[in-house]
Amino acid sequence: GQPVLSVRDLRVEFVTRRGILKAIDGVSFHIDRGEVLGVVGESGAGKSVTGSAVIGLIDPPGRIAGGEILLNGKRIDNLPPEEMRRIRGKRIGMIFQDPLTSLNPLYTVGEQLVETIRTHTSLSASGARKRAIDLLAEVGIPAPERRIDSYPHEFSGGMRQRVVIALALCAEPELIIADEPTTALDVSVQAQIIFLLKKLGREHGTAIMLVTHDMGVIAETADRVAVMYAGRVAEIGPVREVVQQPLHPYAQGLMGAIPSLHGDAQRLAQIPGSMPRLSAIPPGCSFNPRCPFAFDRCRTERPEAVSRGKHPVACHLYDPVPAAAEAHA
Ligand code: SF4
Numbered sequence: 001g002q003p004v005l006s007v008r009d010l011r012v013e014f015v016t017r018r019g020i021l022k023a024i025d026g027v028s029f030h031i032d033r034g035e036v037l038g039v040v041g042e043s044g045a046g047k048s049v050t051g052s053a054v055i056g057l058i059d060p061p062g063r064i065a066g067g068e069i070l071l072n073g074k075r076i077d078n079l080p081p082e083e084m085r086r087i088r089g090k091r092i093g094m095i096f097q098d099p100l101t102s103l104n105p106l107y108t109v110g111e112q113l114v115e116t117i118r119t120h121t122s123l124s125a126s127g128a129r130k131r132a133i134d135l136l137a138e139v140g141i142p143a144p145e146r147r148i149d150s151y152p153h154e155f156s157g158g159m160r161q162r163v164v165i166a167l168a169l170c171a172e173p174e175l176i177i178a179d180e181p182t183t184a185l186d187v188s189v190q191a192q193i194i195f196l197l198k199k200l201g202r203e204h205g206t207a208i209m210l211v212t213h214d215m216g217v218i219a220e221t222a223d224r225v226a227v228m229y230a231g232r233v234a235e236i237g238p239v240r241e242v243v244q245q246p247l248h249p250y251a252q253g254l255m256g257a258i259p260s261l262h263g264d265a266q267r268l269a270q271i272p273g274s275m276p277r278l279s280a281i282p283p284g285c286s287f288n289p290r291c292p293f294a295f296d297r298c299r300t301e302r303p304e305a306v307s308r309g310k311h312p313v314a315c316h317l318y319d320p321v322p323a324a325a326e327a328h329a
């Protein structure tokens with residue numbers, strides 16, 4: 001069937017006094033029903049900006065400069081803000097790093113769940129409360145009939161993120177965007193939240209875009225993974241292939257630095273050098289200053305994604321015929 005989410009050649013720019021910065025420069029991917037797509041890369045790679053574009057929250061001076069975003073086959077990147085607001089929360093759920101950004105400290109979790117459920121369904125107040133209790137039970141909150149009347153601050157960080165997941169599920173969204181959903185949590189509860197998200201996605205048929213800098217989280221959760229670098233997708237494919245046999249030199253660096261869910265997430269920094277600033281993206285392959293395999297072509301010609309028998313990878317090592325030579329052949 002058609003994917004829940006299709007992103008095609010997405011371009012996002014930020015207009016600054018020093019010129020136009022290309023934050024996302026031609027990103028394409030899709031996510032199917034019940035599938036988890038992990039979007040991974042170092043900070044600044046454009047993971048969160050991609051997520052924000054999907055939910056229509058690129059604020060000026062940012063703007064979508066090209067491409068298409070389709071939700072179940074219908075474009076959503078060109079909708080009026082009012083219509084996009086209805087899609088957020090209803091058809092697209094969101095889970096952010098800090099659960100407190102999604103919860104209002106002044107209301108009990110029950111009040112927030114009931115209000116959200118009633119916004120999106122025709123359930124009565126008592127029906128919505130019953131549904132809220134069921135959802136809290138489903139996300140693993142113990143004694144939900146009692147905890148439903150607690151305030152957000154009365155929950156631990158992990159339990160609070162479970163409440164946020166329940167809140168995201170209220171409207172039975174087609175897509176959930178989870179941006180670093182476990183980064184702020186104790187390492188001991190990160191795995192539980194990740195497995196919960198994956199399980200619920202499967203059971204509800206929800207497509208999940210899981211944005212994280214943590215390869216360990218991706219390896220344990222995602223069905224497919226998109227590795228982003230400097231606003232582009234370097235490599236995208238089934239998690240087993242990309243994690244066990246990464247093709248792109250950057251992905252190889254990342255995978256060589258897989259932290260376990262119970263380990264040290266800072267090990268990504270093992271790749272020497274750092275992501276270029278948007279104002280200083282090098283010509284050719286943006287990874288070339290850090291790449292141990294870089295050759296002449298890498299410094300002048302930007303690699304496009306190719307798949308030679310395997311999943312797509314944007315690296316000249318896998319595309320031996322220069323485009324110029326092809327054109328003149
Ligand atoms: Fe390295 Fe060149 Fe491939 Fe870029 S295109 S990753 S610089 S080999």
Ligand code: MG
Pocket residue numbers: 047048
């Ligand atoms: Mg981010």
